[in-house]
Amino acid sequence: MNQLNQAFKDLQHPFAWVDLGELDRNITTLSLQSKQKRVRIATKSIRSLEMLKYLSENVPCFTGWMTFTAEETVFLAENGLDHFLLGYPTLEEGAVRELCQHVKNGKDITFMVDHLEQAGWLNKIASSEEVHLKICVDLNLSLPTPFLYFGTRRSSIQTIEQFDLLIEQLTAMKNLKIAGLMGYEAQIAGVGNNPSSSFKGMIIRSLQKRSKNKIMRFRKQVAIHLKKSGLSVEFVNGGGTGSIEYTAQSDEVTEVTIGSGYFKPALFDYYRDSKLKPAAGFALRVTRKPMEDTIVCHGGGYLASGTADLDRLPVIVSPNLQFYSTEGAGEVQTPLKMTSSKSTYSIGDNIYFRHAKSGELCERFNEIHLVRLGKYKGSFKTYRGDGKCFL
Template sequence: MKKYKRAFETLERPFAWLDLDALDANITTLSLQTKDKRVRIATKSVRSVEVLRYLEEHVPYMCGYMTYSAAETDYLAQQGLNHFLIGYPVYETESVRNLCKWIKKGKDITFMIDALAQAGWLHQIAKEQEVKVNVCIDLNLSIKTPIVYFGTRRSSITTIDDASLLIDQLQAMSSLEIVGVMGYEAQLAGVQNQPKNKAKGLMIQQLQQQTKEKVTKLRKQMVALVKQKVGDLQFVNGGGTGSLAFTANNKEVTEVTIGSGFYAPSIFDFHKSVKLESAAGFALRVTRKPTSDTIVCHGGGYIASGISEQREPTILSAGLTYYPTEGAGEVQTPLKVSTKEHYEIGDTVYFRHVKAGELCEHFKALHLVRSEKYKGAFNTYRGDGQCFL
């Protein structure tokens, strides 16, 4: 990691970094895959207002944000941002009341719905606040077979009949207006399809190929149904970093969502369809050397959520591996040093998080580098004193 040594030489460890050259390269790579589709940025994978503003300036066809909580959406509205699709159902009264006030002031905010209970609750608050609220229907594009459930267990809308009933229920609520449809093909966008286990990778790739036709057909049918009952929609959202090329070819989709791909966390190292540059990570100080082939870093236990084969941070610095009996520790991380490398107390070891936005929950700032030169820092949500989930 020689290119970072000079730029970050005077910083206290640990710190998180953002490589602007790599970020720009990822923006270009991902934008080429989106074709003429509008782009919505997934804030959960960014978690920094300043980075969001940077992306808004540099991402072509950028149309808004997919947020992950009502409180976060309220905060971003306070920062002057606009055009929000809350990507998940929310059920927090005061935060939603605040969003209703923003809607009255002209902010574009859409809520996610997949069940009558969510809609009825939101309808009551909208009536109380005397405002009409936009909603988006979340379609479940997962594929269920006798052998495997391929996708995510989230939306309850899995059939045309499910969608038809919910639309009728929503249209009976005068304070709600259906403006969009989302269908997230998680089994294509976020599943590692080129893991170290080649047999597993081949099986996943075959499942993904089989599911593409089913996803395309189901989403097209559901969008046609919604348009038949409701009329024209403001948007049809789909995709994620790992499925951009596929989703952009679906004519009924008007916008795609991108998040993790900007930082390119290590979960995408094993994804066949996208090749990105490492744009974000963190650095730890070596503070112990108990043996000639062992060093100990201060910190490092930033374990990723989910069921990825690797949830520990990926080591970027050369010749280092985790000890299987210890792994990444809460306040210190022992690493085994190969015979070809040499580390001493005081040295720096660089890592990447497996997930994108989760990195920002551990650090107050992302320190910037461009062309091996230090370019200041962007605050994370944590640096702004915010924590939403």
């Protein structure tokens, strides 16, 4: 904490920070785990143009970006980035027409589909803009069980029959070209397998093992069917930080997606055998001390999206402090209880936290302040600092 305090002593509070040394170590760790697969960086987990450029210059086998909206993709294309895969279907006409112009000007942009209606809408836009658009078919790799839907509710393509029908429909659309497949193992990549409850952890690990068997069969089967139909694709995308080692061993996958792992947000504390290091967080100032065992920070209510569980709270990095269960992380103030008589926190001190999810931290701050080996290294603007908010 002393090194951070010294590096950030002149900053206004609250502020977000990234430790470049830990970030570089995570880049190395994830590169080793991806086993020479091409790497597509998930922009939603970063949300900073300058940080994205830093990663593209330092990540081995970098191949492009997985973006999260059409408008964001326009912004990144206008700022010199290229090789985009929109991670989600989009129906925003104005932004898509702008992307059509970028395609005409030579940008490499691939749109995501999993349903005939999405594809038909894109084909109509492409036809009116007199351009051919590349598309990627998103597969549903979730594992429905009689008692639980294990995975995310996203793609409508859950069987090989559904896939074959969609491919037949897509090949009839003259302004679309099938360029890729994506099979994202959300229930492995995005679900921590080492929660505080050992019973829950046992169930999760069992379901993840069953999921791997389905994923391996279905994604490989789809790739084979596509090849038999005479269609070749530029890439087969899979994975995320939480499943990177498993996905990298899958022969049909040509590229993996990585985002959150570079910062290692707090949710990744619940993954077994994670070798990543926390590299990002935020700091609040102590402005009150109403009792000897209590300090109050100004701000702090930066909860993560998802189910309304305790693991969506920020994690306190500064030692011997805990949230009050009756207040949690507050909109304008966050009271913290000191858990040790040795705690000596006072008004004016910095208290450090880590956000539960990676990119969402940047929605709260205009810039990320950088530190390396205890030395302040300037700052990078976030999307918010560039005046942008995409979702």
